[in-house]
Amino acid sequence: MDERGMLHLVHEVLDAQLLDRHDQKIGRIDDLVLELGDDGRPRVSAVLIGGSPRARRMGSWIAALARLFGLRETGVSRVPFAAVRRIGDDVALDVEQGDLSSERLERWLREHVVCRVPGSAGERK
Amino acid sequence: MTNPQVLLGELVGRRVRDDEGRVIGRVLELSAEIALREHDRDYVVTTYHVASFGHLDRIAGSRFMQQLIEMLGPRMGCHRYLVPWDIMDITDPRRPRLRRPLDPRWHQGPR
Numbered sequence: 648m649d650e651r652g653m654l655h656l657v658h659e660v661l662d663a664q665l666l667d668r669h670d671q672k673i674g675r676i677d678d679l680v681l682e683l684g685d686d687g688r689p690r691v692s693a694v695l696i697g698g699s700p701r702a703r704r705m706g707s708w709i710a711a712l713a714r715l716f717g718l719r720e721t722g723v724s725r726v727p728f729a730a731v732r733r734i735g736d737d738v739a740l741d742v743e744q745g746d747l748s749s750e751r752l753e754r755w756l757r758e759h760v761v762c763r764v765p766g767s768a769g770e771r772k
Numbered sequence: 773m774t775n776p777q778v779l780l781g782e783l784v785g786r787r788v789r790d791d792e793g794r795v796i797g798r799v800l801e802l803s804a805e806i807a808l809r810e811h812d813r814d815y816v817v818t819t820y821h822v823a824s825f826g827h828l829d830r831i832a833g834s835r836f837m838q839q840l841i842e843m844l845g846p847r848m849g850c851h852r853y854l855v856p857w858d859i860m861d862i863t864d865p866r867r868p869r870l871r872r873p874l875d876p877r878w879h880q881g882p883r
Contacts, residue, residue: 654815656802657784679780681817681862688857689778689817691804700781728815 696724783865797824
């Protein structure tokens with residue numbers, strides 16, 4: 648955010664590290680929902696975490712692979728932008744990590760994929 | 773009735789056309805500011821940053837290439853427009869377009 652309080656949504660918010668209520672890392676912002684008001688002006692209404700928005704940002708072939716394996720909107724966490732506590736180097740949300748549906752995917756990946764990678768013992772929680 | 777919603781990820785990088793259908797650049801950035809409301813505050817979009825990549829537009833589809841080309845700046849024919857929010861129609865985020873002709877005052881010049 649610059650000195651005028653202006654926020655650059657792509658450079659400063661998209662892909663920013665997210666922190667939960669306890670300042671624990673809970674992923675990154677994979678997309679933002681812009682709601683068009685009655686006057687047509689877009690406002691930032693929600694943050695999307697995980698699921699198909701993440702696959703789309705990682706590349707079209709990964710998005711296609713995700714669809715092939717049935718990764719749909721159920722893996723996406725949608726957090727109202729009103730839950731944002733602080734925007735800086737990280738974006739802090741007023742949510743609990745366990746409340747996020749995307750967290751279930753992250754946990755599954757940790758337990759079934761990451762932990763099987765040689766040298767990943769430090770990733771286990 | 774809910775208001776229309778657009779995903780930022782579907783909008784960024786898209787070609788922007790003027791009111792006559794000519795491509796003027798690609799959406800690179802959105803600036804937003806806090807608007808105080810009665811019981812809350814909102815971040816509302818104020819400006820769209822539209823980057824023109826000149827003859828390199830064909831390879832400027834990814835954010836990486838867009839940033840690389842912008843770094844090279846005017847030598848590569850790259851410049852920016854700062855388009856006010858009320859001039860840009862994003863109801864179809866894959867095809868953003870201006871509601872009226874391009875205004876030279878929006879030109880920001882080379883970085």
